[in-house]
Amino acid sequence: MDQRAELSEFLRSRRARLQPQDVGLPDLGRHRRVPGLRREELAQLAGVSVAYYTRLEQGHGSNVSSDVLDSVARALRLSDAESAHLTHLAGPKPRKKRAAAARPQRMRPEIQHLMDAMEGVPAYALGRRMDILGSNRLARALFGDFTALPPEERNMARIVFLDPNSRDLYTEWECVAAEMVSSLRLFAGCFPDDPQLSALVGELSVKSDEFRVLWAAHTVRDKGHCVKRLHHPLVGELTLAAEALNLPGDPDQSLITYHAEPGSDAVETLRLLASWGVDEAPHLSR
Numbered sequence: 001m002d003q004r005a006e007l008s009e010f011l012r013s014r015r016a017r018l019q020p021q022d023v024g025l026p027d028l029g030r031h032r033r034v035p036g037l038r039r040e041e042l043a044q045l046a047g048v049s050v051a052y053y054t055r056l057e058q059g060h061g062s063n064v065s066s067d068v069l070d071s072v073a074r075a076l077r078l079s080d081a082e083s084a085h086l087t088h089l090a091g092p093k094p095r096k097k098r099a100a101a102a103r104p105q106r107m108r109p110e111i112q113h114l115m116d117a118m119e120g121v122p123a124y125a126l127g128r129r130m131d132i133l134g135s136n137r138l139a140r141a142l143f144g145d146f147t148a149l150p151p152e153e154r155n156m157a158r159i160v161f162l163d164p165n166s167r168d169l170y171t172e173w174e175c176v177a178a179e180m181v182s183s184l185r186l187f188a189g190c191f192p193d194d195p196q197l198s199a200l201v202g203e204l205s206v207k208s209d210e211f212r213v214l215w216a217a218h219t220v221r222d223k224g225h226c227v228k229r230l231h232h233p234l235v236g237e238l239t240l241a242a243e244a245l246n247l248p249g250d251p252d253q254s255l256i257t258y259h260a261e262p263g264s265d266a267v268e269t270l271r272l273l274a275s276w277g278v279d280e281a282p283h284l285s286r
Contacts, residue, residue, distance in 0.1 A: 001201075003192045004059030007089040011057045013218040014076045015042055023077070045075035061090030081186065081222045088189035107133040111247060111255065115139075120270060121259050122240075128187045128252040129197050130157040130180060141273050142232065142258070143169070144284035155200065157184055161208040163284055171229035171237075174210075181214040182221035187252070189220070223254060235273050238266045 016036035020026060025041055037045075043053040048068060056064060056072070069090055073083040105127035115123045115136035122142045124135035132146045132154040140146060144165070146154050157180040160166045160173075170176045184201065191197060204211040223244035230238045240258040247253040260266035 001188055001192045001198055003089060004061075006188065006192065007061050007086075008057055008059040010086065010089060010218045011072075011076075014078065014082070015039070015057075018042075018077065023075070042072075042075055046071040048072075056090070064090050079221075081182075081220050085186060085189045085220045089192075105131065105133060105250070105253065107253065108247075108249065111253075115255070118257070120274065121257050122270070123255060123257045125247070126156060126254050126256060127250075128191060129155060129194070129200055130183060130187075131155050133253065138270065138274050139258075141276065142230070142238075142270075146284070149284055156180065157204065158200065159284060161204050161211045165284070169230055169232065171231055176228075177210055178214055178219065179221065179223070179226075181211065181217075182219050183223055185215075185218065185220045186222070190252075223256075228258065232269075232273065234276065235269045238269050239264070240266055240270075 016034065018037045020037065020041065023037070023041075023045055025037075025045075039054055039057065040050050043050045046053060046068070048071065052068075053072070056068075066087070069087055070083075073086055076082075078086060107125050107127075111125055112134045115125070115134060118136060119138065122136065122139035124139045124143075124146070125133040127133045135143075135146050144159070144163075160170070160177055160180050166176075167173045184197070187194075187197060188201070201215065205215060225241065225243045228240050228242045230240065232238060238260070240260055243257050243259075245255045245257070247255055260270055
């Protein structure tokens with residue numbers, strides 16, 4: 001991916017979402033040719049010259065200090081995830097990062113043992129690009145048998161956007177889709193030279209109109225915790241709490257778990273699903 005273009009488009013998209021009144025500037029009521037703040041207004045808020053900010057927004061970020069990036073992030077009202085993304089886009093990539101992007105990710109066997117021991121908790125491990133590195137039996141019964149897919153197709157973003165069954169499984173599919181794109185955006189900022197990530201983004205952009213629109217929005221968000229509402233074809237409705245836990249040893253791997261609130265109907269529903277097993281799992285399209 002073109003790192004300069006990514007930096008430029010990200011800054012423009014963040015500037016466009018701010019209005020003068022959002023940042024304490026007077027709204028003089030004059031016609032604005034572009035949405036959001038002008039470059040001059042943003043430069044004023046960040047305490048830099050208009051020429052300096054213009055160069056940054058044109059993608060020239062390699063020599064920008066961390067202090068200036070922090071000032072720009074504050075002026076743009078960036079979240080922590082967005083600020084980290086800006087730093088990744090503006091800074092040169094260390095050789096270690098470039099080498100890591102070229103190496104296939106492998107999950108430690110101990111993580112698979114841990115997931116297998118979590119019999120009542122659906123769990124899977126994700127790597128960069130949202131690749132599915134491993135899963136337990138209950139996760140495959142709930143979301144579909146990932147192991148039945150060819151290794152190159154075991155990707156959560158690919159499943160969400162290209163498998164039509166995912167729209168039935170996720171009650172709030174639009175929210176799930178936006179989360180997937182936000183995570184891919186974070187990875188793109190960290191690994192702009194990753195050819196597999198570029199290929200994935202290209203494929204999804206061609207095959208999914210929804211992905212193409214969401215990707216153009218440049219929204220970034222960390223995986224964290226949320227509530228997922230699902231409609232399983234056999235056991236019906238489930239409301240589960242999802243947690244994303246970073247794994248030690250590789251910050252680009254995370255363990256995703258789903259658990260039911262104690263005493264809720266979902267507890268018994270998960271127990272029922274576990275008794276049926278993977279043979280009754282939703283079919284994953286290829």
